[in-house]
Structures are given as structure tokens and as C-alpha cells.
Amino acid sequence: MTVPTTEANAFDHRSLHERIAADLRDEIMSGDLGPGAKLPSTVQLKARFDASNATVQKALQLLKDEGLVIGRAGAAVTVREHRQRTMRPASYMAPAEPGAPYRWLTEAAKHGAPARSRLLEVAEAVPPADVCAALNLPEGGTALMRRQVLLLGDEPAELVTSYYPVEIARGTAMMERRKIKGGTPTLLAELGYRPRLSVDRISARVPTQEQYTALQLPSDLPVLRTLRVVYSDHDRPIEATVMVKAGHLYELQYEFTPE
Template structure:
């Protein structure tokens, strides 16, 4: 029989995990004053030094905020739930991409910054979806999305080259109304979207671009957009900082 799995992490890390869960689940609401070190020492039967280390971890991760001479409090802004279903439909004529209009509804400022547009050989998982042979290219559009002037997502979207060449998909400028509207106008309406969500440590690119604090993981979304006849017209690798965002899905019963 294998030995039972043990949690051999430092106690400060384990305490931080407990408190982090309380914050992310909403048990400790924004602005909640964290119990005193003495109370936490008693609760976890440990030393003040260990509690201080746990609190520092959560401060570094920006879950907690210290107020000099007052105490330590849960950050004022909770993790924001992003519902991908809100962005599937093409923008209305003359309107910007739905990611931007949805931000406006939440009283947030928003913008995208283009990083790169080029024909490149995509990662293997993208090639498989687009049915590309080894060495074949796709059109890549890379960008960073900002909410309230803070980086919110790093996006790498790939399109079949035969579909993208000679269109705004191959243009470094932002697309009026976003890619769903352009693809619709090109005769490729969105019929379905499929997401696969994972959590993992950030790469250096993601750590810098998204200003990831400490060792906070990122949400890694692999998204495929299908048009008529299950044709894949867009494959997106979307990364978001998990301390600021969580994904929300609603499934209707048939």
C-alpha cells in the first residue's frame, strides 16, 4: 500500500492557503479586518512569526492590504467573474468589440494594445484544431487587454491563413467591432465556442505582461470558435491573472 499523501508545505504556506480560500470564496469580504495575530496564533496553534509569514504571502499576492496603525484588511476589490458567453455574439453595427462594451456596463475603462500580427507556425494543440501539417502557418494576432489601466488578459489568437490573408485579420490595427463581427461579415458566423480552462504558474512573458505578483497562478483558457459545419475559424490562447479574475459559465438544460 502506498503511504498516505502528506502536506509537507511550510505551515505559513498552509495557513495562507486557508486564508486565501476564505477571501476568494467571499467568506472574508472586501474590507474585512483580518483577525489579530494573537487570534490567528491561537486558531492555528503556532507562533507569531509563522502568522506574520502567512500574512506577508497574502500581502505580496495582493489579497491583503495593510493600513499603518490600523490593521490588515482584505483588498477592497474582489476577484471579478468573467462570463465568456457575454462576448460570443458579434458587436452591433458601429459598436466596439463586446469585451469593451461589457466593461463599460461595469463602469470600467478598457482598451486593447496590439503586440504582434504575423503568419507563424502555431503550437501543436492549435495545429491539431486547425488541421495543419507540421510547418504550416496560421495568422497570429497577439494583444493585451486592460481594465482600469491594469493588464487583465494576454491573448494569442490564431486564424486559418486562407481565411485571414488580405483581410483586417492580417492588419496590425485593432478590428472595429472585433473579430466576431469581421468574421460574420466575411461569411463565417460564430455557431459555437468551446473552452478548456486550466491553472498553472506563469511563464516569464505572462509574469511581466500581466504584472503577476509573487507565485500567483494564471488561468489558462484554450478557446476554439466554430462556424458552419463545425469549421474552426479561431483558436485563442487566453491567459488571465487568477488573483483578479475567475471564469463564470451558465449551462442551459435542453
């Protein structure tokens, strides 16, 4: 059944400066305003959006706070260089080569900034319901949790919380609060649990308090949340990871070969 459109449910209830910022943000993220491009002048934006000078300045300040543009009062506002990054999640699913770093670090470094990880927590915990279902855990069941933040330069890029069946993790380096050379995919492969299938579920969400703080977000813009479940032989789930990144700074690219 089609829901009729009415003035009540069709109107954009956001403040005008938020609507202006939203339109400009979309043009930046889609490439219409590329890195280094000058935004339209304040006079042009006032005419385009039928807005006051103060409203336009509030919209531009939102984009500055989000790290999308730079500029000062009385000068042209320009799109920051290399702000939107394209990540290819499939490229860091496989275990790293012997002696090589975690694949995310290798792939992320291609964006030109030094990539590193900071381990935040290692503990047995009751996972979120969707993770419990993915790992076939009973109600109230626990898993080993490893939480880390991945950084490009000094900028938090992704909050990663991974869960592993306790019977797999127990007695291994995964239980220790330290980084694992090559990452857990490499260790799991060494233990005989090679990845055979990875399934990603991606959604856009309002950030939680933890995500907001860890990623140093400027506002409650949506984050991209990926739930990745990795299966080994006999369709056994060996890892479920929740990866969260700022929606206004990153896009995900997947490549498929037609059958």
C-alpha cells in the same frame, strides 16, 4: 486502484506562511471574508495556525503582494474592494453590434473600471500543438497570430493570443498591426464566417515567463488558461484563442439550460 494515503504523500510540504496564506486566500475568494472585511488579528492568526508573529506577517505580505488585502503594520488588515471578478466568457463570443466596441470591453467595463486593449504583436507563426490540432493545421503549419493584453484601468486582466487560418486572414485588416473595430469576431462575420459553435477548454497552470510578465503577477500562483475554438458553417474552425488570466483574481461563470 486506490493509492493508499501515507504520511509521506499526505503532508503539505509548503512553508507555514504559504499554508496560512493559502487558507486565508480561499476564504477571501469564496466570500467568507468579503470586500472590506477585516482579517483575524495577528494574535488570532498566531493561535489558529500555531505560528510565530513573523510567520503570520510573511503570510499577510503574500496576500498584500497579490492585491487581495490592504493594511499596514499595527493596523487591521482588510480585504480589498472588488478584487475577485466574475467573467462570463460566453457573453463576448458573438460579434459586436455595428459601431460597438469589442464585446470583452463592454462586459469587462461592467466591473466599474475602464476597459481597454493593447495590441502587442501581429505575425504569421507556428501555433502551440493544441492550437494546431484545433485548426487542423499540418505539422509545422502556420497561422496568423494576434496577441493583445486586455486591461481594467491600468491593471492587466488577460493575455489573449488568437490564431486564424492564413487563407481566411490574408488580405484583410487582421493582417495589419492595428486594432479592429468591434474585434475580429465582427470582421469574421462580415467576411461570411459567423460563429456557430464555441468550445472552451479550461485548465489551471503555472504561468510561463511571458504570462508572468504581461500580467504583472506577484508570484507563481496558477493562472486560468482557456483554449477557445470557434467554428463557423460546416464545422470549420475559424479561430483558436488562448486566454490567460490570474487565477487568484478571476473566476469564470458559464450558464447552461437543461435539455
